[in-house]
Amino acid sequence: MTAAREQPLELTAISHNEGVDAAVSAARRVIASLLHAGDGSAAEMKEVADRLNAVADHLDEHAPAMDQRMVDMWSGEGITRHDPVTGPENTIAPPLHLTGKDDGSVEGVVALGLPYQGPPGHVHGGISALLLDHTLGVANHWAGQSGMTAELTLRYHRPTPLFEQLTVTGEQIAVDGRKIRTRGAITARGEVCVSADGLFIAKHLPRPR
Numbered sequence: 462m463t464a465a466r467e468q469p470l471e472l473t474a475i476s477h478n479e480g481v482d483a484a485v486s487a488a489r490r491v492i493a494s495l496l497h498a499g500d501g502s503a504a505e506m507k508e509v510a511d512r513l514n515a516v517a518d519h520l521d522e523h524a525p526a527m528d529q530r531m532v533d534m535w536s537g538e539g540i541t542r543h544d545p546v547t548g549p550e551n552t553i554a555p556p557l558h559l560t561g562k563d564d565g566s567v568e569g570v571v572a573l574g575l576p577y578q579g580p581p582g583h584v585h586g587g588i589s590a591l592l593l594d595h596t597l598g599v600a601n602h603w604a605g606q607s608g609m610t611a612e613l614t615l616r617y618h619r620p621t622p623l624f625e626q627l628t629v630t631g632e633q634i635a636v637d638g639r640k641i642r643t644r645g646a647i648t649a650r651g652e653v654c655v656s657a658d659g660l661f662i663a664k665h666l667p668r669p670r
């Protein structure tokens with residue numbers, strides 16, 4: 462499928478310790494800290510809310526127009542910085558860090574905390590679906606033929622643990638005309654927790670200009 466490469470290639474934008482990336486890391490910490498604190502916290506939540514709203518007001522005051530920002534988001538070639546799985550500019554991205562491997566597959570590791578909880582102590586099934594949908598999409602890009610998700614079939618083999626290193630993989634299996642078949646999995650401690658089979662159709666929406 463893909464010619465052998467000498468070393469893994471970054472498929473995720475590298476997070477910087479400055480600028481918006483640093484602010485986003487801080488915001489991720491706030492999200493986790495709020496959930497950890499909960500309703501019974503002794504912290505003065507009215508004051509916390511006022512301070513957070515002041516930060517949001519400041520950001521909104523200095524933000525570009527939405528249509529301009531959309532153009533900016535899609536102006537580069539290659540790796541995105543805004544997506545909800547790997548994006549260093551997106552607070553809801555865990556983030557997962559993906560690299561392309563010699564064998565044509567992609568792989569990343571991530572540990573998920575409280576904001577991603579479903580069953581007690583374990584990852585929400587919809588979050589696993591999000592991670593796999595994106596990882597399969599990136600695997601298609603890495604293999605050279607990408608598209609939009611038409612079907613995503615998930616099998617949840619065992620609960621996926623929070624707070625532990627998870628390995629997320631994706632690999633393009635076949636291309637038949639516009640139909641692209643892709644497979645992937647989330648494993649913990651070497652055991653498959655979730656496996657995914659995707660059908661993607663070669664279609665690309667126009668980039669904002």
Ligand SMILES: CCCCCCCC/C=C\CCCCCCCC(=O)SCCNC(=O)CCNC(=O)[C@H](O)C(C)(C)COP(=O)(O)OP(=O)(O)OC[C@H]1O[C@@H](n2cnc3c(N)ncnc32)[C@H](O)[C@@H]1OP(=O)(O)O
Nearest residue numbers: 539540541594595598599602609610611612639640662664
């Ligand atoms: C990009 C720039 C930045 C680069 C970054 C590089 C690094 C990162 C790389 C990459 C990262 C991206 C990772 C993203 C990952 C996330 C992906 C998503 O979340 S995508 C959003 C969710 N999906 C939708 O919203 C689709 C909505 N549905 C549609 O738009 C259409 O229904 C679509 C495209 C799926 C098909 O529509 P039609 O009109 O184009 O094609 P028709 O003619 O209907 O179908 C073509 C063939 O496919 C079959 N087909 C279509 N849908 C099917 C289905 N659901 N099941 C089975 N077959 C289906 C049909 O039967 C037909 O087959 P016959 O040619 O006749 O044999």
